[in-house]
Amino acid sequence: MTRTTRQAETDDVSAAYHLALTQIGAETTVEAMRLWADVPANSRAVTAGGWLRKAITMVMSRRRQSRDLARAYYRLARALQTGSTVADPYHPEPTYVTLADLRREFAALAGTYEPPAQSPSDRPPVQDSKTSRSAGTQETAAEENRPGQAPDSSRPVDEDQDDEDQDEDFEPVTDDEEQDEEEDDWDRILVEELKGLREEEERIERQAEEELRLILEALGPRNLDQKLTVEDADPDDAHRQAGARQAAAASRIAMNGGRSSNWTHMTRDRRAIGYVRLSRTGTPCGWCAMLISRGAVYKTQSSALFKDGDRYHDNCHCYAMPIWNRDQFQASELTALSRQYMALWPEVTKGHTGKDAVSVWRRFIRQKQRAAAQEARESTTTAPEA
Template sequence: MNPRSLAESGSAWLGYMLALVRGERRRSRAQAAAFLRLYRAMETGYTLPPPAGDSGGRTTTLGELREDWARQADTIRTPEPDDGDMIRIDGDFDWPEEPVDAFDRAAVASLVSQGPAKVRERVAQAAQEQARGRLDDAGFMQELESATTNAGVTAAGAADREAIRSGRDLIDRAVQEDRRALGWARVTDGNPCSFCAMLAARGAVYKSRATAAAGGRRKPRGSADGRNPRNRRPPVTLQDMTRYHYMCHCQVIPVYTWAERFTPDAAHWSDEWERVISNNGLSGLEARQEWRRHIDAQRREQSN
């Protein structure tokens, strides 16, 4: 973007970025579908039909599903001993349509607010701060360069989130329609912030309120409430679980068994919460602050 002609250059930039985001959304959606089909097969022995239409049969193999995932994710696949295992395809499932127009509107709003709008705001501020207000003033020119550089960083974060919006949405809504799925669990990327690690630590969200109230477990005979001590913390809501900040690469995955209240990822963060927060009797604001310090320290150590 040219800060001296924001209207023209900003419009051209937005058109280019929107086309780029649309292409990446399609790729994100295809990857999410391939992941979900493979993950479901490994968890349940059943998979979903290909999103493109007729599968050409009622069965597939784990090897074929792995091939599809490797192709969509552009990764190298090595043969597995169970590649030949037959997987039944559940035919009574319709993939949700992508709300293209709504996603385009969200992308435009996000890109504009984090790109041209930030440049315009910073340039106006810099112009007021410069006593002479000359466009060739050295200080003013430095402000223009700084404004576009900073806006590039924030706009990149917006583009990143919008590019993977479709894949996240596909899994979220597919789980709602999947009769075998019980709910959702949040998994983090390799270096989550404290907010994302906290959400993952809270465990799964279930479709049924009764299931959620029981901590995701059927009430065994002779048990007062069937709960594991780990489940006593209030569960996170689906609305919270599907909140993603800029440059966040967390995802939600389906939960297919009653024993999946805590995925391995969630169990790790839950254990960390117990050790750092619960065992020290912290709560409220004090707990959140200490958790943030703990996670930030881990991220600094990992970056070194």
């Protein structure tokens, strides 16, 4: 299997993961609205308690579904990029698995993915010292200092600051740990354990359930109560608006199960050197477009800059794609928008810094998207010439 073939399949797997994750979010929205229908505006005090219990159960179930999807995605993509994979912390498994096993595992959870036919002669990638080193190497550190990168949205970026939140168990991969291509093949993929992964995921899930409870109460019943205090308020309209708000939050928290699992794997994986923020729609909001414009963000970069990649808003369809080698960002078709935004950022924000630069960038993105939408409308309404 050539490097190009492996990258193409990684792109297919990433796109299928993103599509399946978005589908989970959409299904969560539909279910959240259906449950909200059981909280009529004229008897919300009586029904809100039962609604909240059902809503939490539903969203956390969807969240577990997205976590399982993300774990299968990470294991397969990591194998394609490095020739080894990571263990599922919830299911003991042998020291080695096959690529076919990982493909089947992912395909069972991502309905649109069809595993390619595998040749018996396929072999895992040869990992040179540049592509397999962790974020602590000089090559990666030099990359973080590229000029014109989008700053932290809240303060100027200190490119020399170490990542204070780096996992204390993180150790760089050395040349001695490189896999021997002559001995290993795709029927014998090494499974590596990520220390502390299960405990960290369980901690995140407890926090997510508490966040979910607070947000649903605030955006659902309390929001409806507030809207109905307005003079001449339409109860049906107020009910629809409150329902839409709580459903959007429910969808985000469900999707964040997969996004946070993907993030936790990446930050604890010594072979992952960073991530790139991607948009599924191609029309991200200004803030997400700023994150996308940063391109490949490496673990050696400042803590605040790095952690921005795991922040999402309601109705957000972005995610952070892990990067395991320095060629992946340039070779992937999925990063085309990121590379485009990287080139535009210094031009658009020239003469501006910090929050001012972010504001200028967001205005530019809004104008660019409005112009594109207007052009699309005109192209569909203009009659063809005879």
